Amino acid sequence: MATVAPSSTWELVGDGRVGNAMRWMAKRNHASTIVYGKGQRVSERRDGPVLVCTRVEALSDVLQQTPERRKKDLCFLQNGAIDTWLEEHQLERNTRAALYMSAMVDEQGQVHVEDGRRTVVTGSYRQQLCQLLKSGGVSCRSVERDEFQTVAAEKMLWGCVFWLISTANGGCDVGTVARNHRQAVVDLVDELYPMTPSWAEMPRMDTKQVVDNLCSYSFDIQHAVPSPTMALQEWPWRNGWFWEQRPTEKHARWLREAALRLPELQEKIRT
Numbered sequence: 001m002a003t004v005a006p007s008s009t010w011e012l013v014g015d016g017r018v019g020n021a022m023r024w025m026a027k028r029n030h031a032s033t034i035v036y037g038k039g040q041r042v043s044e045r046r047d048g049p050v051l052v053c054t055r056v057e058a059l060s061d062v063l064q065q066t067p068e069r070r071k072k073d074l075c076f077l078q079n080g081a082i083d084t085w086l087e088e089h090q091l092e093r094n095t096r097a098a099l100y101m102s103a104m105v106d107e108q109g110q111v112h113v114e115d116g117r118r119t120v121v122t123g124s125y126r127q128q129l130c131q132l133l134k135s136g137g138v139s140c141r142s143v144e145r146d147e148f149q150t151v152a153a154e155k156m157l158w159g160c161v162f163w164l165i166s167t168a169n170g171g172c173d174v175g176t177v178a179r180n181h182r183q184a185v186v187d188l189v190d191e192l193y194p195m196t197p198s199w200a201e202m203p204r205m206d207t208k209q210v211v212d213n214l215c216s217y218s219f220d221i222q223h224a225v226p227s228p229t230m231a232l233q234e235w236p237w238r239n240g241w242f243w244e245q246r247p248t249e250k251h252a253r254w255l256r257e258a259a260l261r262l263p264e265l266q267e268k269i270r271t
Contacts, residue, residue, distance in 0.1 A: 007031055007048055007049065007128055007132075008031050008032065009031060009032045009033065009034060009046075009048075010022065010023075010026045010031055010032075010033050010034070010049070010051060010132070011033075011034045011036070011042065011043070011046065011048070011049070011050040011051065011073075012033055012034070012035045012036070012050070012051045012053055013035075013036045013042070013050060013051070013052045013053060013054055013062050013065075014035075014036075014052065014053035014054035014055075014058070015035055015037065015053075016053065016054070016055070017103045017104060017105065018053040018077055018099070018103060019035065019051075019053035019054075020103070020105055020111055021101075021103035021111055021113050021136065022051055022053055022077075022132070023035065024111040024113070024136065025113075025132050025133065025135050025136030025138075026132065028135050028136060029131070029132060029135040031132075034046075036065070038058075038061070039061075039065065040065065041065045041066075041067070042065055042066045042067060042070050043070075044067040044069065044070060046070075047073070048073060048125075048128075049073055049075045049095065049125040049128055049129065050066070050070065050073045050074050050075060051075050051077060051129070052074055052075060052076050052077060052078070053077055054078075055078070055230075055233060055234060056078045056080055056082055056234055056236075056237045057233065057234070057236075059076075059078070059082070059085060062074070063089060063091075071089075071091065071094075072094065072124075073125075074091065074094055074095075075094065075095040075096070075097065075123070075125055075129060076091075076094060076095070076096045076097070077096075077097045077099055078237075079098065079099070079152070079155050079156055079159050079237075079238075080156055080159060080234055080237030080238050080241070081156065081197045081237045081238075081241040082237060083197045083198060084197075093123065094123055094124075095121065095122065095123030095124055095125040095126055095129060096121070096122055096123055096148065096152070097119065097120070097121045097129060097133075098118075098119065098120050098121075098148065098151050098152040098155045099116075099119050099138075099155075100115075100116030100117065100118040100119045100155065100217055100220075101113055101114060101115055101116050101119060101133075101138050101221070102114040102116070102221040102224045113136055113137060113138060114220065114221045114224070115137055115138050115139055115220065116138075116139075116217045116220045116221055117139045117216075117217070117220055118139070118151060118154075118155075118213065118217060119133060119138055119139060119140045119141070120140070120141050120142075120143045120147065120148055120151045120152075121133075121140060121141070121142055121143070121148075122142070122143050122144060122145050122147075122148035123145075126142040126143075127142055130142050149197075149198045150205065153193075153196040153197065153198065154210055154213055154214060156196060156197070156238070157188075157189060157192060157193060157196065157210065157214060158214045158217060158218075159231075159234075159238050160188075160192065160238050160239045160242065161185055161188045161189065161192070161214070162174050162177050162178075162185075162214070162218060162226055163226030163227070163228060163230075163231045164188070164231075164239065164254045164255065164258050165177045165181050165184050165185065165188075165254065166225065166226050166228075167226070167228045167231075167258040167261055167262055168254055168257035168258040168260075168261065169181065170261070171225055171228075171261075172225070173222060173223050173224060173225050174218040174221060174222060174224050174225070174226065175218055175219055175221075175222025175223065176222075177218060178214075178215035178218035178219055178222075179219075182211070182215060184254065185211055185214060185215065186207070186208075186211050187250045188250055188251060188254065189207050189210055189211050189214070190207050190250075191248045191249070191250050191251055192242050192248070192251060193207055193210055195242055195245050195246070195248075197241075228258070228262050228265075232262070232264055232265065232268070235268055239251070239255065240268065243255075243268075243269065247269075252269070255269045256269065
C-alpha cells in the first residue's frame with residue numbers, strides 16, 4: 001500500500017481527554033489543529049479527516065453540525081455499541097478507531113498518554129490516523145473491517161466489565177482488577193461476549209483469549225481508574241446495551257454490587 005503523507009492540519013470535534021491527546025499528537029507531528037466546540041459547524045470548505053472525539057451521546061449533534069459533503073470525512077473514535085447509529089445515518093463505512101490507550105491532562109496542563117498496544121483503525125483515512133497515533137507513542141494497526149469489529153467488540157467488553165468490577169470494589173485501578181479479580185472478568189466475558197454487536201459476522205475467539213487480551217491491556221494502563229460517572233453517561237451504549245438485550249445472572253449481580261456504591265445505577269437496573 002502506498003505511503004500517505006501526514007495531514008498538515010487536523011480538524012477535531014471535542015476537547016475532552018481524547019481530543020486533547022489528539023491535539024498533542026498533532027503538535028508532536030508538526031501539524032496544526034482546528035477544534036470545533038459544542039454547537040460549532042464543521043467547515044464546508046476544507047477536505048480531509050475530521051476526528052470526532054466527543055462522547056457517544058453527542059454524535060447526533062456533531063452530525064447536525066456537519067455539512068452533507070463532509071459527512072464522509074468524519075472519523076469516529078468512540079467505543080461502545082454505535083454500529084446501529086452509524087448504519088441508520090449511512091456512516092457505517094466511515095473511518096473508525098478502537099483506541100487502546102489511556103489519556104489524561106495533569107495540573108500543569110501536560111498531556112500523558114499510555115499505550116495499550118492494541119489500537120486498530122479501519123476506513124479510508126486509516127493510514128493518516130495511524131500515523132498520528134504512532135507519533136504520540138500509541139501502537140496502531142491499519143486493518144480491514146472484519147478484524148476491526150473483533151477488536152472493537154473486545155474494547156466494548158473492557159469498557160463494560162472493568163469499570164463495573166472496579167466500582168464494586170471501591171474504585172480500584174484496572175491493574176488490580178486484572179490481578180485480583182480475574183475470575184469475575186472471566187464470568188462476565190463468558191456471559192457478554194456472545195451478545196456483542198456484529199457477533200454473527202465477526203470471526204470467533206475463545207473467551208480465554210479475550211480475557212487474556214483484556215487483562216493484558218489493563219496491565220499496560222494499570223494505574224488507570226475507570227470513571228463510573230462516564231459509564232453511567234454512556235449506559236445506553238455500554239452495559240445498558242447488554243441489559244436491554246437480556247439481563248444475565250452474573251452481569252446483574254455485579255451491577256447490583258456496584259449500585260451499592262453508586263445509587264444512580266439502581267434506577268437503571270430495575271426490572
